[in-house]
Amino acid sequence: MLNVSRNKIILIACLSYLVFQLSYGLSKYSSINSAKNNLSVLIENRIAKDLSRLPLPDPSKSSAGNLLAIENYISNLNQQIENLPLEPKLLAIQSDKFNFESTRQLIKKSFQTPNKTITFVYSVKKASLWDYFSLAALLAAFGFYFLIEYRYKLKSQKQNVTIEQDNEERARLVIDLEKKLLINSRTHATVPLANKPLCFFTALIEYCVLHPDVLLNQNKDLPDELVSLSNKYFYRLTELGHTIRKRPNFSNSLEKTLSEIRAALDEILLDDLQLKEMFFPPKAHGEGSRSKLHHYGLKEIDSELVEVIGK
Known part of the structure; x- marks a missing residue:
């Protein structure tokens, strides 16, 4: 009887952990996607603001642009955003030539100006399975398990006392x-x-x-x-x-x-x-x-x- 009840408690605790972990994982996934969108908007706004002084290549005007100036701009911008969530790193603007680490996620975005389409590429830290793991959910499940087991033991003790009292020979x-x-x-x-x-x-x-x-x-x-x-x-x-x-x-x-x-x-x-x-x-x-x-x-x-x- 006790083993059956303990198995039920373990099952309930495991289901509780799955619910807690799933809730945390979905919340984390949503948070990461929201951070990516915010980074895209931030980088887009910054490039759009500085676009007039950026010597970008323009094929329609046969202009190769100033590659060194663009690299310096990207380097300066990266220093400003490196401490943001997901550790973003701008890689290129209006170019397909860039290097990036395979351990990071590549994101390519574009926005429209009155004259042309501006494309930029940046990378962010990849989310691992550990990023979706919640220690709090595990601790909560353990706490839930011990709480239910403690309450079951109290109930079991009360039932045992009642059974002992019931089994005690009545005076005849x-x-x-x-x-x-x-x-x-x-x-x-x-x-x-x-x-x-x-x-x-x-x-x-x-x-x-x-x-x-x-x-x-x-x-x-x-x-x-x-x-x-x-x-x-x-x-x-x-x-x-x-x-x-x-x-x-x-x-x-x-x-x-x-x-x-x-x-x-x-x-x-x-x-x-x-x-x-x-x-x-x-x-x-x-x-x-x-x-x-x-x-x-x-x-x-x-x-x-x-x-x-x-x-």
Whole structure:
């Protein structure tokens, strides 16, 4: 998963570099062409300004011109423009005889005067591939890569923490009929419970899961189904070899049975309020344990948070 994500980050960084580099290259290309055009205009304007005093050859008048004067003019002009962008160098005016370095780019231009066409030739520094390379684009791509990777690592760490939290065992109430224990699965705290409250509590949980909206009042007889479930678990204890005594009357001393259940839950669910609220039989309020308003049933039980061993 991490390698796949890193490959994606590298791909994004490479694409980013290509975009940055392409943008820089196009901008550089445009800048170089603009510089060439500006140089052509500059040289043209200067020659046009000095044209009246330049002894250029004129075939129509059979004039060879003054070659030495023209060379001196070109040399002086080159001294003035040598520090301009692309290092321009004027080579010839109205002549095809000139020398130039092959490492430079030759540019030939002309302009029209009222009497004739003036042609001039100059050279500029050739742009290499390195001139179009942008170190800033490369650094930006690296920075982009490290930024995305850093953010991915933070996100990955948060996801790992979330996964660890999700994978952490949720506290569950475990009823072990084989050992007659109530167990907190998270803390592994255990408490033994006598036969009668153990069977009744197990039956009460199953009954309330089946009948989540039922009202269980101590002033009324236990529902037959709840009694039947309690007896079922008592017989199960007998099968497991825990008791040979007579089956208890689950309707008698109900408040005492509930008190024993509450005491056991208090001991193992001290810090797990969700389980305690879910499985703790409500105590009577107001008029005492025989209040007609008292309901000891369990509400909103999550069946995934309880496990019965030896059922």
